Amino acid sequence: MxxxxxxxxxxxxxxxxxxxxxxxxxxxxxxxxxxxxxxxxxxxxxxxxxxxxxxxxxxxxxxxxxxxxxxxxxxxxxxxxxxxxxxxxxxxxxxxxxxxxxxxxxxxxxxxxxxxxxxxxxxxxxxxxxxxxxxxxxxxxxxxxxxxxxxxxxxxxxxxxxxxxxxPKVVGPLMCAGVTTYAPLKRFNIGPGKSVGVVGIGGLGHLALQWARAMKADHVVAISHSDKKKDAAQKFGATDYCDSSKPESMDRWKGKLDLVLITSFGNDTEWTPIIDLTKYDGGITCFLAIPSEPLKNIKAITMCQSQRMITGSFIGDPAVTAEMLRFAEEHKIAPxxxxxxxxxxxxxxxxxxxxxxxxxxxxxxxx
The missing domain is CATH 3.90.180.10 (Medium-chain alcohol dehydrogenases, catalytic domain)
Structure with a gap:
């Protein structure tokens, strides 16, 4: 009542x-x-x-x-x-x-x-x-x-x-954007020996880059549709940059990433080239941002023949949120x-x- x-x-x-x-x-x-x-x-x-x-x-x-x-x-x-x-x-x-x-x-x-x-x-x-x-x-x-x-x-x-x-001023965005990006990195055991791609260098992406770098991933690749955010991405921890509008830039990372986090997208995003960045036999594409339309042009046969995975992640339980806040304090990470x-x-x-x-x-x- x-x-x-x-x-x-x-x-x-x-x-x-x-x-x-x-x-x-x-x-x-x-x-x-x-x-x-x-x-x-x-x-x-x-x-x-x-x-x-x-x-x-x-x-x-x-x-x-x-x-x-x-x-x-x-x-x-x-x-x-x-x-x-x-x-x-x-x-x-x-x-x-x-x-x-x-x-x-x-x-x-x-x-x-x-x-x-x-x-x-x-x-x-x-x-x-x-x-x-x-x-x-x-x-x-x-x-x-x-x-x-x-x-x-x-x-x-x-x-x-x-x-x-x-x-306290910076903690609010951590309660959503922070745990949304931290949780899948932890769930998929990102650390030394792993390579991560982050699609979109915005409110979610700039935190994902910081987490992955602090977790000591070998490669933290910022993926965007132009070079406009390259300097910002490097500031937030990207070790490498991929311009998705250039086929040669995409080809460089094809089949090399353990995990790709989708933190933003365009209405005309072609998903197959993004998924192709992940490794054969276990590479993961994980949606954090939510397209309003169904995913198109993803052929089941290509997924079968590569044994890649597509999944999603949804905010976080209080336990992982508390862990994320401690990690942010320890590594001085903030939005x-x-x-x-x-x-x-x-x-x-x-x-x-x-x-x-x-x-x-x-x-x-x-x-």
Whole structure:
């Protein structure tokens, strides 16, 4: 049920977001504080491409054919850092005053095979940080609301303490982009003797390069459709650069990479040449960014004859997220960010939509 004695306030999409229909200030009653819940006063919230996919019109956003007017208002934002201001009666690991982070998920069943094996991000009853219905609160009518707000209420399992060596301003993007790129590198045992390709040198890619280099991969190959980001890629840890618009550059790496991470793509991306960069008999192409259209022109016979693999990876469980935060602290890894006041969220979303982010925007509630 809703906590009618409490109001949280944020910047909500009540219609499909655009110049004529900006996010508006909106207040709502959160779910009642449960025994395992934590209330967080939000200091910072990063902007993720997923936010735009949710609030933009269907064809452009890509994640919904429904009009926002047919759905609940939604406060986007799932790269959250703030201070604990309230805890439920059974919460033991978080205390008022702690600086904590929240990523793209706020609940799961905690009982299924996925949840009990540190894969709660794959729980069939997972609840996203915003625009999702609560599986365990049938009496609460609103969808979840995210981080473009003053506060958020989250199950303790999905609240992460922030290591003291990390600047809270940079942690928000780590809670989504960070773990999204870190988790597959760990799962596929990237380290000495391995070679990694990263397609796209943006908000995800610039972190993937840093992780792979810190893991001591032999080759960390930045893959982009021009030479424009070559200098930036080298700054973030790339040992080599591949211009995918040049056949000779692609041929140089054909069949040589253990893992290729797809962190961004174009509408006209040809996937077969990308997959061909991976090694025969076990090379992996892993999707992190999500094309809105089905993959085309991938022939099963070529996959059979090469024994390459195509897979995907989806954010991360709290265990791998906590490990990622410690790794970032140890190796001094951080996203490159640009900070703007929360009240300027509509202007910042416009810059994000126009592709101007270099490399991650963060909204500040106190600026």
């Amino acid at each position: 809703a906590d009618t004695a409490v109001e949280f306030s944020g910047w909500a999409a009540k219609k499909n977001w655009g110049p004529e229909t900006p996010l508006e200030k909106w207040s709502y009653n959160p779910p009642k504080l449960g025994p395992n819940d934590v209330t967080i006063a939000i200091d910072y919230c990063g902007i993720c491409g997923s936010d735009l996919h949710t609030i933009l019109p269907g064809e452009k956003g890509g994640w919904s054919t429904q009009s926002r007017e047919e759905m609940d208002p939604v406060i986007a934002g799932h790269e959250i850092v703030g201070k604990v201001v309230e805890v439920g009666s059974q919460v033991k690991d978080h205390h008022v005053g702690d600086i904590v982070g929240v990523g793209p998920q706020v609940r799961s069943c905690l009982e299924c095979d996925m949840c009990t094996s540190n894969r709660g991000n794959l729980c069939s009853k997972r609840t996203s940080t915003y625009n999702a219905k609560y599986h365990d609160m049938p009496g609460y009518k609103l969808c979840t609301q995210g981080g473009y707000a003053d506060k958020i209420r989250v199950h303790e399992h999905w609240v992460l303490p922030i290591p003291k060596g990390l600047d 490159q960010i640009e900070v703007h006041p929360m009240r300027h969220v509509n202007e910042v979303l416009k810059m994000q939509d126009d592709g101007k982010a270099r490399f991650r925007y963060v909204l500040d509630n106190h600026a």
